[in-house]
Amino acid sequence: MFYNNLIHNNKFFSLIENYYKKDKIPHSILLYGKKGIGKQGHAIELASSLNCTNRSNYLSCGRCHSCIQLKSMQHPNIHFIIPFPRKKILSKKDQPEKALSTKDIDELIKIKKAKIIDPYSDFNLQNANTILINSIRFLKKELYNTSIEKGWKIILIFEAEKLCIPGPESANSLLKILEEPPAKTIFILVTNEYNKILKTIKSRCQNFYFNKLSFQKIRTHLDSKMINDNDLKLLNKIFDGDFNLIKKNLKKINDFNKKINKLFEYILNCNSTSQNHIYFDKLNIDKLNWFDYMKLFIIVLRDLQILKSSSTIKNLHLKKNIETYNKILKRYPNAVWSNCISSIEKTNIIIKQNVYFPLALKTLSIEIKNNLLNQTQKSFI
Template identity: 30%
Template sequence: MENFIVSARKYRPATFETVVGQQHITGTLKNAIKNNQLAQAFLFCGPRGVGKTTCARILAKTINCTSLTAEQEACGTCESCQSFQSGHSFNFHELDAASNNSVDDIRSLIEQVRIPPQAGKYKIYIIDEVHMLSTSAFNAFLKTLEEPPSYAIFILATTEKHKILPTILSRCQIFDFNRIQVDDIANHLAKIAERENIATDNDGLHIIAQKADGGLRDALSMFDQIVSYTNRNVTYQAVIANLNILDYDYYFKLTDYLTSGDVSNTLLLFNEILNNGFDGNNFINGLAGHFRNLLVGKDNQTIQLLEVSENIKQKYLAQSNGANLGFILTALNLANQCDLNYKNSKNQRLQVELALIKMCHIPSVIQLANTATDQDQDKKKL
């Protein structure tokens, strides 16, 4: 029986072309390699799971490749690429600053830097989680970072750029990695599912992508979990059950009750949601997100801000067209206010129920306001 390899490792990009959602970074690095304008020190910063260490490794492999392709990608077959991929390259050193953060660790690194490469053009040093280095270690590293030997290249990676000394930042070429777009993550998961012969549906993959909050590694971890849970059949219902997410249908149904002023069914539906084990704060945040989606669905120019699958998007557009703009804005404000007051409330359930009851009465308030306006206009005519 073969050992299982998690998707985040099995499908880790090996070339710049396969990196997901960071084209502004990979394009710049490829041009730097092509024009022989490589900096001596790079700083890759951004949220977790977006490809910082992966890009650092790809860059390390590519700049020592002896047979670069026309697209400035590593060939993967030369001696340098083979030794890198097998983990036996003497030109590549990776240091985890979380566990090697003392002055002695940096001094040991500096001693290694003095030895030129025996084969290949560059020696590359990747320091991951560099913000964990002590102030003394940073200061010990400063001079080497500013004036390294011509063959040494440093690639620093961090999730917390603000913790790095300005003197270090000034010596690095800084690359800010973006959170990966929902569509990019969903498409990447679909490609992996196809290669692994896993049945999926688009709605389910979009839910995973949204829950990952821009981190591809988180998305792949959730994907592996759900594949095991569903026995290789990733459906929308299976995803929301496994990730403990409220079904979109609850919000669509609740909005229909709210717009019709049906207080009884609104409270009964909220009770059902609580009985299913969902937290009131998560519910009200989800409802606020639902109203936000209805709001952006009102305008053709903002429809692109709906980060949902095509099937769910059509439901949002249909409900958005039937909902009053004044209702959506007022309900969104009430949901946001409830979220702010929730944690300090001694009766949290009542806090949410009061917000829902107020939302139910929004249509009647709007109607009264419209009637009063019409009467004022009639008086002016007389």
């Protein structure tokens, strides 16, 4: 194995085994699914396997010359294509790296090193919003040049949906290669946004969907001494199974629990004053932490909705807060919890559109209070 810390997608590894048994390696594969579930890590695992000289059970050894080259990100037959920032206008003859500043290059080196150690680490540059057509042009030259190394030429394209942003030029250029790929060449495309990939590219790839990681798999790969089950379930819910974000936020779990307690205080006191937005102000919410707070708020509201409709704690996300939930339900017997959730989701969209933040905050406060008391809503937006 190339990685010893990758949560295996067994169906994917069975697919690799089937490729080798039938001696039919597809020329292009598209891996898609939620963010942070190991798609890029599995793509690198396949890339290492194809050129490994000491494979075991169809997987790479991690120790041969080819594997060592990949671990140093210096393998001449394995090419990584990722989005680059559009800071400079390039001519057709310019190498794509010319678009990068010295700071970008340093960052690129750093994220490559991190990716070799951790299959879930972010492999993207700041403000990188497109896969440059120059990346595809220079790829063509590389593919048709004679390689000093034997074996497969492998192209890994991460965030493949950005082949089509801002226009489809890069995607169309890649499509021409996919239609008639050179011998012993495989393209592995990875995306979190399958719907943004051109249909013509999808049709030329073997498409493989990655399911979200189960809680049990996440639990198995994290030391129980680091975090208990209840707190891990909370992080899993907040970050929608993104294992990279879950790991990054393990030490912040106490902060998340404090925020939840503040939200309980806000809800319980929401009907104690006509100026209910004051309680939102006490939460110290700003644009930077808004979405974290709202994820927590929605988790709390969904629990209240579940408890009101079924009176069972089995499906609650925050079971340990059952006493507070019952206190809230008693205080607001007519609350329309689904409308509270809808108000937050609507406000999230508005804030992403750069509406005046204090106004959005005040409007949401009024809507939340009206829904708690089941009164006619009033909005300023």
